[in-house]
Amino acid sequence: MSAITVEGELVHYEVLGRGRPVILLHGWLGSWRYWVPAMQHLSMKYRVYALDLWGFGDSARNPARYHFAAQASLVTEFMAQLGIVKAALVGHDLGAAIAAHLAVKHADRVPRLLTVCPPLFELVEHPASPVPAAPLLARQPPSPPGDGGASLQAALEQTARAIGEARLAAAPGKPSLSGAVPASPASGSSAGDSAARRPAPRPNPLKAHLATHDRLELLKQSVEAGPDQDKLRVEIEKTDPLAFTASLDAFDTVDTLRDLRTLTAPTVLVYGDKDSLLPAPAKKKLAALTGGRSTFGVMSLAGTRHFPMLEDSAAFSRLLMAFLEAPDVTKIALKDQWVRRVR
Numbered sequence: 001m002s003a004i005t006v007e008g009e010l011v012h013y014e015v016l017g018r019g020r021p022v023i024l025l026h027g028w029l030g031s032w033r034y035w036v037p038a039m040q041h042l043s044m045k046y047r048v049y050a051l052d053l054w055g056f057g058d059s060a061r062n063p064a065r066y067h068f069a070a071q072a073s074l075v076t077e078f079m080a081q082l083g084i085v086k087a088a089l090v091g092h093d094l095g096a097a098i099a100a101h102l103a104v105k106h107a108d109r110v111p112r113l114l115t116v117c118p119p120l121f122e123l124v125e126h127p128a129s130p131v132p133a134a135p136l137l138a139r140q141p142p143s144p145p146g147d148g149g150a151s152l153q154a155a156l157e158q159t160a161r162a163i164g165e166a167r168l169a170a171a172p173g174k175p176s177l178s179g180a181v182p183a184s185p186a187s188g189s190s191a192g193d194s195a196a197r198r199p200a201p202r203p204n205p206l207k208a209h210l211a212t213h214d215r216l217e218l219l220k221q222s223v224e225a226g227p228d229q230d231k232l233r234v235e236i237e238k239t240d241p242l243a244f245t246a247s248l249d250a251f252d253t254v255d256t257l258r259d260l261r262t263l264t265a266p267t268v269l270v271y272g273d274k275d276s277l278l279p280a281p282a283k284k285k286l287a288a289l290t291g292g293r294s295t296f297g298v299m300s301l302a303g304t305r306h307f308p309m310l311e312d313s314a315a316f317s318r319l320l321m322a323f324l325e326a327p328d329v330t331k332i333a334l335k336d337q338w339v340r341r342v343r
Contacts, residue, residue, distance in 0.1 A: 001014070001058070002014060002015060003058075004078065004081050004082070006074060006077050006078075006081075009060035009062060009065075010058075010059060010060045011051060011052070011054075011059050011060070011074065011078065012032070012051065012052045012057055012058035012059045013032065013049055013050060013051035013052070013078070014032055014039070014049070014050050014051075015047065015048065015049045015050075016039045016040065016042075016043035016047075016048050017039075017042065017043025017044065017045070017046055017047045017048050018043075018046075018047050019045050019046040019047050020046055020047065020087075020088070021046070021047050021048075021049065021084050021086075021087040021088070022042060022046045022047070022048045022049070022087060022088045022089075022090060022324065023048075023049045023050075023051070023075070023078075023079070023084070023087045023088070023089050023090070024038065024039070024048065024049065024050040024090045024091075024095075025051070025053070025075065025089065025090065025091040025092065025094075025095025025096070025098055025099055026050070026052070026053065026056065026057075026092055026094075026095050027091075027092040027093030027094040027095050027096070027117075028093055028094050028215070028218075028244055028247065028248075029093075029215060029218060029219050029222065029232060029236055029306075030056075030232050030235045030236060030307075031052050031056050031057030031058070031235040031238065031239075032050035032051060032052050032057055033057070033231065033235055034092075034231070034232065034235070034307060034309060034310055035050040035309060037309065037310070037313035037314075037316075037317060038090075038309050038313070038316060038317050038320055041317035041318075041320070041321065042317070042320060042321060042324070045321075046324065049078075049082070049084075049087075051074075051075075051078055053071050053074060053094075053095075053098075053243070054066055054070060054071055054074060054243060055239060055240040055242065055243025055244075055246075056235075056238070056239050056240075056243055057235060057238055057239070058238070061240045061243070063240070063242045063243075063246065066240070066242055066243045066246035066247065067246055067247075067249075067250060068097075068098070068101075068247060068250035068254055071094075071098055071247065072098050072101050072102055072105075075089075075098060075099075075102060076102065076106065076109075079109070085109065086108070086109045086110065086111055087109070087110070087111075088110070088111060088112040088113070088114070088324060089102065089103065089110050089112075089113050089114070090113075090114045090115075090116070090320065091113075091114075091115055091116065091118070092116040092117060092307075092309070093116070093117050093118060093119060093277075093278060093306075094119075094247050096115035096116055096117065096118035096119075096256065097118055097119055097251075097254055097256040097259075099113055099115060100113065100115060100118065100256050100259040100260050100263070101254070101256075101259055103259070103263055103265055103267070104259045104262050104263060107263075107264070107265060110265055111265060111266075112265060112266045112267075112323070112324065112329075113263065113265055113266070113267045113268075114267070114268045114270065114320065114323050115256075115260065115267070115268070115269050115270070116270045116271070116308065116309070117270070117271050117272065117275055117277070117278045117306055117308075118256050118260070118269065118278070119206050119251060119256055119278055120256060120257045120260075120278075120281050120285055121205035121206060121209070121251070121255075121256075121257065122205070122257065123203075123205065123252075123253070123255050123258075124202075124203040124205070201252075202252035202253065203252065204248070204249070204251055204252040205251065206248060206251035207248050207249070207251065210248075210277075213244075213245065213248065215236050215239065215241070215244055216233065216236060218277060219232055219233060219236060221276055221277060222275070222276065222277045222305055222306040222307065223305065223306065223307055223310075223311075224305075228307065228310045228311065231310075232307070232310075257285065257288075257289075260289055260296075261288060261289060263295075263296070264295060265295065266295045266296075266329040267295060267296050267297070267329065268296075268297045268298070268299060268323050268329050268332075269281075269289065269296070269297070269298045269299070270298075270299050270300075270301060270308065270316075270319065271299075271300055271301070272300075272301055272303075272304035272305045272306060272307075272308050272311070273300045273301070273302050273303070273304070274303065274304060274305045275304070275305050275306045276305065276306070277305075277306045278306065280300060281298075286298055294328070294330060295329065295330070296329075296330065297329045297330040297331075297332065299319065299332075301315060301316065301319070304316075319332070
């Protein structure tokens with residue numbers, strides 16, 4: 001077992017092989033351990049790292065670090081401490097979202113990216129907070145005869161002041177233009193008024209998509225009963241449940257689909273054609289990702305569900321090696337070979 005400390009807390013990782021670095025990032029249902037077959041295959045030519053994110057596997061449990069930004073920062077800190085200047089990233093569901101985020105944010109440090117079963121959802125625009133309507137010009141008292149442009153200017157100024165008052169009134173405790181402090185809910189305003197000013201919660205497409213947020217139930221839906229499910233169950237039971245729910249909560253703002261569309265580095269999207277947890281992307285999404293791009297490839301691993309690295313480890317490992325070595329990721333040489341073998 002290998003470990004580093006980040007701000008005094010343990011981060012567990014394992015490493016195999018020598019050569020250019022590759023970092024493997026696990027997802028919601030498991031830990032570094034489901035990468036073992038891929039690590040063994042790649043270690044012949046690469047130095048392969050797999051780490052446990054905060055709250056998963058054998059890394060530290062601290063709810064303050066479970067949010068998406070902290071998990072992403074963990075990967076950059078891991079690279080810094082181990083002296084990894086740049087590395088190809090391979091991520092699975094949550095790990096794929098983190099890897100895509102880092103590839104956008106640190107393009108110079110991620111020369112190549114492979115995402116396995118990433119969460120691809122269109123985010124709905126967040127509704128703006130309501131602002132009380134300002135008085136209309138028509139509500140102002142009539143101007144005295146002969147006042148002309150002066151009275152119109154006065155009316156415009158009065159309306160501008162009213163709009164400013166209305167906007168300030170939307171924030172409790174802020175002084176108005178006249179110096180008065182609007183009442184906050186604690187000092188007398190009704191709960192209904194407070195709720196009207198509060199922004200509506202952001203829609204979370206990932207949480208809405210999942211029929212259940214129970215990790216073991218999701219595992220049963222995603223992996224056939226047998227050795228693979230048993231191994232994953234052991235790792236899931238190590239996970240802090242708060243780490244799971246906190247990472248789901250992030251997907252009211254995390255937009256992996258947008259990140260993948262933004263990338264210029266060679267990138268491959270892999271999914272299992274029988275995946276029920278995060279099903280194959282719709283044709284419209286695939287077209288948005290691949291259209292007119294010479295650096296983005298998409299592959300379906302036939303006969304697999306949400307864990308192709310376990311369900312068909314030999315095919316997945318060959319695919320991963322081909323991804324790392326192909327000059328053009330849209331034309332991986334072994335593509336036809338592994339598709340025929342797994343059908």
